[in-house]
Amino acid sequence: MNFKVKESIKDRKSVRTFDGRRISDKDREALLKCMQTVRNPFDVPVEFKLLNVNEHGLTSPVVIGAEDYIAAKTARGKNFEMGYGYSFETVCLYAKSLGIGTVLLASSINRSTFEKVMDLKDNEVMPLATPVGYPAPKRSIREVLMRKGIKADSRIDFDKLFFDESFSKGLSAEKAGVFADALEMLRWAPSAVNKQPWRAVVCKDTVHFYEAKSLGDSPLGDLQKIDLGIGLSHFDLTLKEEGISGRFFEKDPGLAHEANVQYIISFEKESL
Ligand SMILES: Cc1cc2nc3c(=O)[nH]c(=O)nc-3n(C[C@H](O)[C@H](O)[C@H](O)COP(=O)(O)O)c2cc1C
Numbered sequence: 001m002n003f004k005v006k007e008s009i010k011d012r013k014s015v016r017t018f019d020g021r022r023i024s025d026k027d028r029e030a031l032l033k034c035m036q037t038v039r040n041p042f043d044v045p046v047e048f049k050l051l052n053v054n055e056h057g058l059t060s061p062v063v064i065g066a067e068d069y070i071a072a073k074t075a076r077g078k079n080f081e082m083g084y085g086y087s088f089e090t091v092c093l094y095a096k097s098l099g100i101g102t103v104l105l106a107s108s109i110n111r112s113t114f115e116k117v118m119d120l121k122d123n124e125v126m127p128l129a130t131p132v133g134y135p136a137p138k139r140s141i142r143e144v145l146m147r148k149g150i151k152a153d154s155r156i157d158f159d160k161l162f163f164d165e166s167f168s169k170g171l172s173a174e175k176a177g178v179f180a181d182a183l184e185m186l187r188w189a190p191s192a193v194n195k196q197p198w199r200a201v202v203c204k205d206t207v208h209f210y211e212a213k214s215l216g217d218s219p220l221g222d223l224q225k226i227d228l229g230i231g232l233s234h235f236d237l238t239l240k241e242e243g244i245s246g247r248f249f250e251k252d253p254g255l256a257h258e259a260n261v262q263y264i265i266s267f268e269k270e271s272l
Pocket of ligand 1: 192
């Protein structure tokens with residue numbers, strides 16, 4: 001699976017209004033291959049399925065004109081939300097590179113039908129599904145209003161999300177150095193209700209990632225940890241595209257932070 005990561009990220013917007021065509025055989029094959037081979041740095045296995053709307057009775061109150069969905073399940077365990085978010089978003093970015101629109105949906109689906117089709121076992125969850133199809137030339141009025149309501153076209157400023165050595169100093173893109181592009185691509189990631197819970201503190205060659213929790217947990221787990229995984233896929237795939245390697249590790253650096261913020265994981269750039 002090879003695609004232009006930054007291009008996909010920059011051009012991506014959620015799509016809820018489709019033109020009614022089924023995806024072509026060629027695109028379908030490419031998508032299926034991506035779904036089968038996608039991995040995440042947390043080694044969380046994620047099982048994807050491509051499902052036809054009519055065959056399975058799948059519906060969403062916010063989606064128009066989609067004939068197929070991708071849904072994915074995983075088992076609860078260490079870092080499962082992050083691995084799940086990372087893998088699912090990688091599939092969506094790849095779909096974007098094929099001209100296929102997606103929107104990650106947690107609540108706006110007939111969930112019990114989806115879960116039945118996904119054949120969930122005891123310890124398994126299916127937090128998200130997305131329609132897949134070709135975007136309609138114009139969004140539905142409902143989608144336009146919805147995007148306005150959650151300010152889907154805007155993001156929190158760079159220096160309010162990312163920090164320089166400690167949470168007391170906002171980070172400039174210049175100071176972010178080798179991480180500048182990767183953090184900017186993370187900034188544009190999709191998140192539940194566009195809450196953008198990711199925070200990061202850059203300390204030389206290391207970036208410490210945090211979750212600023214603003215939504216309560218659901219029976220599906222902590223949706224905002226899935227957001228973190230989604231954001232980390234933008235960050236990590238951008239670095240990889242730029243030929244910068246490194247590794248994720250978990251070791252809380254003990255920086256002072258606000259009460260709703262929790263340390264999640266760090267990334268260290270490989271020194272040359
Ligand atoms: C974990 C997660 C859950 C989401 N759930 C829904 C949902 O139930 N219904 C919906 O219309 N959009 C949902 N979205 C889409 C977000 O609203 C959307 O990504 C955000 O507003 C930013 O817009 P953009 O993706 O166009 O940049 C979800 C996104 C994520 C990441």
